[in-house]
Amino acid sequence: MISLRLADALNQQMNNEFDAAQAYMAMAAYCEHNNYAGFANYYLQQAEEERFHGMKIYNYMNDRGIQAKFSATSEPKIEFSSILDTFESGLQQEKGVTKNFYELTDLAWEEKEHATISFLRWFLDEQVEEEASFDTHIEYLKRIGEDKNALYIYEKELGQRNFSAESGE
Numbered sequence: 001m002i003s004l005r006l007a008d009a010l011n012q013q014m015n016n017e018f019d020a021a022q023a024y025m026a027m028a029a030y031c032e033h034n035n036y037a038g039f040a041n042y043y044l045q046q047a048e049e050e051r052f053h054g055m056k057i058y059n060y061m062n063d064r065g066i067q068a069k070f071s072a073t074s075e076p077k078i079e080f081s082s083i084l085d086t087f088e089s090g091l092q093q094e095k096g097v098t099k100n101f102y103e104l105t106d107l108a109w110e111e112k113e114h115a116t117i118s119f120l121r122w123f124l125d126e127q128v129e130e131e132a133s134f135d136t137h138i139e140y141l142k143r144i145g146e147d148k149n150a151l152y153i154y155e156k157e158l159g160q161r162n163f164s165a166e167s168g169e
Contacts, residue, residue: 003111007066009104010057010116015071016100017054021047023076023093027086030078038159039083045163046090052165053123060119083151084141091134098127 002010028043058068080086101123108116137158144150 002064002066002113002116006107006111006113006116007061009107010061010066011069013100013104014054014057014061014068015073016097017050017057018070019073019076020093020097021050021054022073024050024090026076026078027080027090030080030086031083034083036083036155038155038157039086042158042161043086043090045161048163052163053126056122060116064115084138087134087137087141091131091138094127094130094134098124098131101127 024043024047028040028047031037031040031043061068077089080089101120105117105120105124108120140154141151144154
């Protein structure tokens with residue numbers, strides 16, 4: 001049986017995932033407002049992925065007999081200085097999520113809650129992918145610099161992103 005402490009931590013992480021979705025929606029709004037529809041789509045898809053993660057935790061908790069408890073989302077950052085700034089903010093957010101999953105996994109190990117440890121491995125692998133992806137986007141944007149043609153092409157590429165719940169990507 002999952003302890004109250006671990007159940008609370010799972011609930012907190014579920015809410016963190018929905019907060020992350022809200023933050024990506026704010027990044028999409030910034031991009032859309034500045035006529036970067038491709039980057040806006042990228043962040044809308046990222047928000048879908050975060051909601052998927054939140055629901056994955058929600059479903060796990062239900063399977064384990066834990067009632068999901070929702071909290072108010074925190075107000076996301078809405079002011080950005082550039083597209084690069086949105087990606088740098090996204091990377092910082094993902095690093096925070098990784099830290100949260102490490103702490104949650106440590107707690108599951110401490111409590112010898114093996115089913116939860118197994119469940120959390122998927123998220124740990126996902127976080128490696130997320131951080132690497134943001135690192136890559138940041139490096140590309142730095143390389144592009146002020147080249148508006150290259151930025152246009154890159155935006156079109158990212159505008160093709162389509163999150164798939166089946167693949168989790």
